[in-house]
Amino acid sequence: MTQREMIIDYISRFGSITPMEAFSDLGITKLATRISEMRKDGYTVDIEMVKSKNRFGKSVSYARYSNLHKM
DSSP states (O other): OOHHHHHHHHHHHHEEOOOOHHHIIISSSSSHHHHHHHHHTTTEEEEEEEEEOOTTTTTEEEEEEEEEEEO
């Protein structure tokens, strides 16, 4: 299974994916790059920027990708 196929499967099963989930669950280190490639190939995706605190209490933001569809 390709990284793209794994991302599509993950989003279809869980509804969304974050870079940390992509790394820990799928071993994908460059999720944003794969999503960008997929968008160039005709996929649409919703991107939500999520704000959170890291383990040191500092504010961080990251992308949550969902609703991935082929146009």
